[in-house]
Amino acid sequence: MTGDARSGSYHHGDLRRALAETGLELARASGADGVALREVARRVGVSHNAAYRHFADREALLAEIGSLAMERLTAAMEADLATITDDDPVVRARERLKAVGRAYVAFALAEPGLFGVAFSAKAGHAVDSPAGPPVDVGPYGLLNTVLDELTAVGYLAEDRRPGSDVACWAAVHGFSELCLDGPLRLLPVDLRDAALERLLDTVDRGLA
Amino acid sequence: MTGDARSGSYHHGDLRRALAETGLELARASGADGVALREVARRVGVSHNAAYRHFADREALLAEIGSLAMERLTAAMEADLATITDDDPVVRARERLKAVGRAYVAFALAEPGLFGVAFSAKAGHAVDSPAGPPVDVGPYGLLNTVLDELTAVGYLAEDRRPGSDVACWAAVHGFSELCLDGPLRLLPVDLRDAALERLLDTVDRGLA
DNA sequence: CCGAAATGTGGACACTGTCAACACTCGGTT
DNA sequence: AACCGAGTGTTGACAGTGTCCACATTTCGG
Numbered sequence: 001m002t003g004d005a006r007s008g009s010y011h012h013g014d015l016r017r018a019l020a021e022t023g024l025e026l027a028r029a030s031g032a033d034g035v036a037l038r039e040v041a042r043r044v045g046v047s048h049n050a051a052y053r054h055f056a057d058r059e060a061l062l063a064e065i066g067s068l069a070m071e072r073l074t075a076a077m078e079a080d081l082a083t084i085t086d087d088d089p090v091v092r093a094r095e096r097l098k099a100v101g102r103a104y105v106a107f108a109l110a111e112p113g114l115f116g117v118a119f120s121a122k123a124g125h126a127v128d129s130p131a132g133p134p135v136d137v138g139p140y141g142l143l144n145t146v147l148d149e150l151t152a153v154g155y156l157a158e159d160r161r162p163g164s165d166v167a168c169w170a171a172v173h174g175f176s177e178l179c180l181d182g183p184l185r186l187l188p189v190d191l192r193d194a195a196l197e198r199l200l201d202t203v204d205r206g207l208a
Numbered sequence: 209m210t211g212d213a214r215s216g217s218y219h220h221g222d223l224r225r226a227l228a229e230t231g232l233e234l235a236r237a238s239g240a241d242g243v244a245l246r247e248v249a250r251r252v253g254v255s256h257n258a259a260y261r262h263f264a265d266r267e268a269l270l271a272e273i274g275s276l277a278m279e280r281l282t283a284a285m286e287a288d289l290a291t292i293t294d295d296d297p298v299v300r301a302r303e304r305l306k307a308v309g310r311a312y313v314a315f316a317l318a319e320p321g322l323f324g325v326a327f328s329a330k331a332g333h334a335v336d337s338p339a340g341p342p343v344d345v346g347p348y349g350l351l352n353t354v355l356d357e358l359t360a361v362g363y364l365a366e367d368r369r370p371g372s373d374v375a376c377w378a379a380v381h382g383f384s385e386l387c388l389d390g391p392l393r394l395l396p397v398d399l400r401d402a403a404l405e406r407l408l409d410t411v412d413r414g415l416a
Numbered sequence: 417c418c419g420a421a422a423t424g425t426g427g428a429c430a431c432t433g434t435c436a437a438c439a440c441t442c443g444g445t446t
Numbered sequence: 447a448a449c450c451g452a453g454t455g456t457t458g459a460c461a462g463t464g465t466c467c468a469c470a471t472t473t474c475g476g
Contacts, residue, residue, distance in 0.1 A: 009441085015455085050455050052435090163407070166406065167410040167411075169382070174385065178378055184334070199371070205413060205414040244464090247463095255425050256463095261423050
């Protein structure tokens with residue numbers, strides 16, 4: 001632990017991290033709207049305004065929290081990805097793609113607050129490059145990895161590779177949003193799962 | 209006009225509509241966060257608190273605004289749909305599906321504020337029915353109409369019809385969100401358009 | 417015609433983000 | 447060792463918000 005809070009002392013020790021982490025708890029419980037600067041400061045045991053020594057404004061704190069949330073999403077996806085153990089390379093690659101999608105949606109549904117913060121703020125790295133070395137970190141990085149496997153294995157043609165990342169991403173992201181705040185929020189779980197499988201199947205077929 | 213504002217009088221005449229409509233303007237300009245109850249009241253020329261005679265709370269006003277926004281989205285989609293004039297029935301149906309998707313995304317990008325309010329609030333009718341008569345109003349209704357055409361024409365098999373609505377919807381919805389607030393917000397327009405076409409193509413292929 | 421229901425007003429409260437001025441602590445220079 | 451400035455945390459203030467309450471006005475039905 002590099003940053004213990006030295007309790008009792010005037011200076012906190014690692015306030016920035018403390019703020020971000022309790023902010024993450026707030027976000028987990030109530031989403032972005034539940035993250036109030038003053039409330040976070042209160043929980044950390046520091047005066048309001050202390051946060052301004054470490055974050056320009058609320059948006060900046062939210063961005064930091066978003067980064068942490070994104071890390072958790074990435075970790076969850078990596079864990080799920082590791083469970084795929086098919087032998088046939090093509091089947092394996094296709095299942096890995098589906099696993100990535102399922103993990104993405106599962107995290108969104110399990111942690112709606114974190115998912116929202118991860119994407120709401122202008123936090124995460126934005127994608128603006130044409131097609132150079134694509135982002136190789138975070139959920140998008142994992143997706144690109146799996147899609148590359150899919151082309152290496154011959155399932156996804158080279159010339160159909162560009163743009164496939166966005167297509168996959170959009171599908172699972174949209175599904176998540178529709179189920180969280182959107183019109184699908186009342187859909188029973190079994191139907192929801194079925195719809196997700198249908199979605200993954202559609203993408204799997206449509207890519208090739 | 210059933211609800212003129214009788215200026216000068218103590219009672220407004222049609223305050224509910226007035227509040228919703230100026231609220232819509234606020235939302236158009238600044239999204240849901242830009243819709244402040246007091247600001248709306250101020251613009252309408254009525255005291256704060258007046259809104260509480262017509263809406264339970266801010267969320268209720270936001271829901272009403274969301275309905276109006278949803279109507280605009282529907283109208284935009286219907287307009288774009290009318291421009292498809294292919295002769296071959298299969299080509300026509302497939303193009304109509306793509307047109308629906310393009311119109312959806314185009315509206316989201318052109319009116320981010322309205323798009324956000326339309327889906328953020330617990331406004332719109334939620335989908336909870338298994339597969340009975342699907343919602344036949346709004347964007348979802350249009351989508352279902354087009355998908356039914358697609359089955360009637362033989363492109364989409366009967367047994368693959370259920371779930372296809374959610375798949376299509378999720379894809380374009382997710383694309384919109386990613387381009388608005390999400391990591392694709394910095395993507396240049398031409399690349400964005402290309403990615404959208406790739407997305408629509410993927411869905412078109414994957415459905416059948 | 418008159419009272420009740422509907423509608424609009426004004427005031428108050430708790431809460432928020434943010435700015436400015438002040439207080440404390442610590443590390444490096446002399 | 448003394449000191450001073452930079453970094454960090456605090457207190458106070460202000461404007462803005464949503465919401466509740468009591469009150470004022472208007473409209474409408476019996």
